[in-house]
Amino acid sequence: MSGAARRFSPRLLLSELMMKQWFEPVIPFLVMIGLALYFAATIPDYASVANSVSLLRLFAEFGFVALAMAVCLISGGIDLSVGAIFAIGNFAALFFLLVLGWPTWAVIAATLAVGGVLGAFNGFLIGYLKARPFLTTLVTLIILRAAVNLLNGAYATVFATNSPDSAVWDFLGEGSVLGIPINAATLFAVLLVGHLFLSRSRYGWHLTAIGASRKAARHAGIRVRLILFAAYVLSGILCAAGGIFYAARQASTDSTTGVGWEFQALTAVVLGGVSLAGGKGTVWRAMIGAIIVFMLTNGLVRMGIPGYITSAVIGVILLAAVGIDVKWTKNRGKAVQKTYVNPAAMPLAPAPSVAAASGTPFAQNDRLIHAEAIGVDQVEGPEDVILDRQDRLYGSTRDGNIIRFSGLRFERREVFAHIGGRPLGMQFDKDENLIVCVAGMGVYGVKPDGEVFKVTDETNRTWYKLNDDSRLRMADDLDIGPDGKIYFSDCTTRYEMTTNTLDILEGRPNGRLVVYDPATRRTRTLINHFYFPNGICVAHDGRSVLIASTSLCKIFRHWLEGPRKGQTEVLIDELPGNPDNINRASNGDYWLALVGIRTPTFDLATRKPGFRLRMIKQVPTDEWLAPGLNHGCILRFTEAGEVLESWWDPTGISHSTLTSMREHKGYVYLGGLENNRIGRIKVDGADPAWTGYEAYWGAGRRDGR
Structure with missing residues (x-):
């Protein structure tokens, strides 16, 4: 098709x-x-x-x-x-x-x-x-x-x-x-x-x-x-x-x-x-x-x-x-509901083997099972996690709050800001404002003192679309370029936070990549008709942006500069699950979270839209189509798209439905859409002094040191 x-x-x-x-x-x-x-x-x-x-x-x-x-x-x-x-x-x-x-x-x-x-x-x-x-x-x-x-x-x-x-x-x-x-x-x-x-x-x-x-x-x-x-x-x-x-x-x-x-x-x-x-x-x-x-x-x-x-x-x-x-x-309402979901054929690339004995970088292991737990039962679904220059840990939760943990072992918990909606992806700008994607609301910012402000809640309308798509329906994840431009995904223009999984089941390119320029205060759509764009990460050199397509199980690269400027290419074609957030690693690589693991039923159904439509009407999707959400998995891959290793919690007891990970001073911090904790695990060989803020903006950028 x-x-x-x-x-x-x-x-x-x-x-x-x-x-x-x-x-x-x-x-x-x-x-x-x-x-x-x-x-x-x-x-x-x-x-x-x-x-x-x-x-x-x-x-x-x-x-x-x-x-x-x-x-x-x-x-x-x-x-x-x-x-x-x-x-x-x-x-x-x-x-x-x-x-x-x-x-x-x-x-x-x-x-x-x-x-x-x-x-x-x-x-x-x-x-x-x-x-x-x-x-x-x-x-x-x-x-x-x-x-x-x-x-x-x-x-x-x-x-x-x-x-x-x-x-x-x-x-x-x-x-x-x-x-x-x-x-x-x-x-x-x-x-x-x-x-x-x-x-x-x-x-x-x-x-x-x-x-x-x-x-x-x-x-x-x-x-x-x-x-x-x-x-x-x-x-x-x-x-x-x-x-x-x-x-x-x-x-x-x-x-x-x-x-x-x-x-x-x-x-x-x-x-x-x-x-x-x-x-x-x-x-x-x-x-x-x-x-x-x-x-x-x-x-x-x-x-x-x-x-x-x-x-x-x-x-x-x-x-x-x-x-x-x-x-x-x-x-x-019933008539609209019966006709609104319109599945299309969406054949996926073959899923690589995750068997423990497969010998591939995707082979299951238990490296995440014993990850240190932070804030158990003190945080509700931290979809994204991030740390600031003072080593304080932040989580975006389903109750509309940004929770902050501080102290040597993160024993102090406080509500840093109440934004409302469903806060998702986060990133610090050069002034240490925490920029947050909020599903149903747009992109917001939180100043260091906790004051919330709106960044943008709309983009340019697609002139030939019947429905007005200027409103940001589900801003998902974001990253910030060296020039301060905010790149973020609006993963679906047809569904809301509570029904966004239907977009994946529908299998149509309803999402887009959007950019906000703080210099001009203008928002525009950079890529339209994208298959559920989710994780966004500006490359280490700032010349391209990486985009995770959750529904296609692929990673794309969109060039911002150079001879291929404006072009989008596949970076990773075969993944064993549905990718979510992408973030930088200290050695020049990238971390990727898989929110769900592909199943034979899922792969077969993506090729048969009529079957999906009939099943959606009769059976709850989590009972037949949802990938293995009880698995937690993160990957590390290179600039060229080569997957080097994977870390798993195959039991899903500690860290299921992983949606985010951040490297900070030798550790990787884990966030999950349905989790009641934030995980932390030591990374062997990682730079113990590397932080995300300094990698983006340089040491002491705010106070001029």
């Missing part, structure tokens, strides 16, 4: 599309386009410019009402009185204009105020008195509809025998802006503001959060009652705005004004993708649904279909939309 085929597949594309929020209204959008094409083909002059302008003018007023309903649904409520408030707005505008004789600007302000007051009544009952939105607005609907009938009976004759003498009022009814009816242009402007309000403002976020979980929003300190009150006030104002344009266009009112619009608006916004459960939806989705309902109603009427059939069709659509909304909300 080619590299491009491993990166892309129809199933992969579908799973990523299903995760995009904008993909949900694709079907309603296609329905809208289909309806427009159908009516254009069956109704004479339906697609003409004149008819399109006329339809826009008729639609805009209903669009305001649909938007009002959408705001209430997003907040987790509902407003069944939107049609009645629209009718009241229509009556109020005509009353202020024709009976009281107010100027147009005053009519507009007063009518909007009437809508706001009616919405405030609903908002007070629902937000502050905690009344149920459905029953509250149903009662409001009944009361307001009765009021409309009474007022129309009293003033119908007055409205019919008077006409306004105002150019501005006439413009509101029949005017256009750049060929677009004024009411439609105003609706579009309101939609833009509404989009910014919901997606970019704090109050919009709070409104959505309340709709998703009112209890959680309250615990988060959101002013739930005030936001709900404001939502219904806004709903009333939007309905009144639609009523103003309707009054200016029709110049009349009757008992049927806005009748049934609440149910049409509800059908529209749910059909567009605004959830009945609350907490999900956009103004654009509401408008897509509103256009569908409007076109369907208008088209059926123009085709001579009786009104009662049209109402029945709208009712059926509402039932279908509600059913789909409930089912999709309940099962969307």
Whole structure:
């Protein structure tokens, strides 16, 4: 299978599309386009410019009402009185204009105020008195509809025998802006503001959060009652705005004004993708649904279909939309889960023999079994370990802490820093700041006094990728070049810390090598589409960087300088396990940890993606596919990629799942993802004065000695 085929597949594309929020209204959008094409083909002059302008003018007023309903649904409520408030707005505008004789600007302000007051009544009952939105607005609907009938009976004759003498009022009814009816242009402007309000403002976020979980929003300190009150006030104002344009266009009112619009608006916004459960939806989705309902109603009427059939069709659509909304909300996660993992063939190089009698550098032994234990039960999963210039030992632990041990035998334990997330790879920069990869957060630093600061949490986005991959999803390991640039692995752009092993099982190049330049404070992706890059180590001469591919069981070298600059080559092709962190050795070699040992089952499954997919769905991966995680192993290899020796704990009792090792003053210190200790073992022939900091930055770099 080619590299491009491993990166892309129809199933992969579908799973990523299903995760995009904008993909949900694709079907309603296609329905809208289909309806427009159908009516254009069956109704004479339906697609003409004149008819399109006329339809826009008729639609805009209903669009305001649909938007009002959408705001209430997003907040987790509902407003069944939107049609009645629209009718009241229509009556109020005509009353202020024709009976009281107010100027147009005053009519507009007063009518909007009437809508706001009616919405405030609903908002007070629902937000502050905690009344149920459905029953509250149903009662409001009944009361307001009765009021409309009474007022129309009293003033119908007055409205019919008077006409306004105002150019501005006439413009509101029949005017256009750049060929677009004024009411439609105003609706579009309101939609833009509404989009910014919901997606970019704090109050919009709070409104959505309340709709998703009112209890959680309250615990988060959101002013739930005030936001709900404001939502219904806004709903009333939007309905009144639609009523103003309707009054200016029709110049009349009757008992049927806005009748049934609440149910049409509800059908529209749910059909567009605004959830009945609350907490999900956009103004654009509401408008897509509103256009569908409007076109369907208008088209059926123009085709001579009786009104009662049209109402029945709208009712059926509402039932279908509600059913789909409930089912999709309940099962969307399951659907994404079933399609998200997409294994690809990943044939590995043959695994070298690890048998004790094999005579190879990989032969199992017991050299790690008797390693000295540091901080037993005082450290939780030290994925990486490192020592500073004062011989203090640091471990990055699963509880979000950096633990520091000091003293002659490391008997003193302290929490050096609490970063959060899952701290992983670490390295000291020339100023003795501890730079740390944190899964789910990015790259952070800890100053010598324990102060935590952010280095970077994003890189440049891959322009052709469907999902935004600019966020650093799982920064894993890092190293620092002579020029201060920080090279680090982002091992997967599709999975999180708790599910990252699925990336290895998937067998696709979802990872990348990223570099941060402190001089420019810019982060960029150096290598994209890499197979689970894990351990990172800048070579002794600083001209290249070594990269461990955990899924391919290989070590790569990426050239930073020289004639092969920018090229990536395989340094070690055959390893008996899954490589993790890489670090320098005092004699010019390198240390490598193997987090798991390959098994025949693992090697066979990597060649059969269909088998892996079926097994992933039925059996926990640690029961059939996970390599031998109960083995601890580190290797030493040369600059040329020749493996010289291996150190093992085949029992896994002391040091299983080894992920890191650091040489320091003649000892190698061991860290493991699941271990409850840090190991230390003497290295025969190692330089007893060699430290990692001095190898990188020179002795006394900080104080100038």
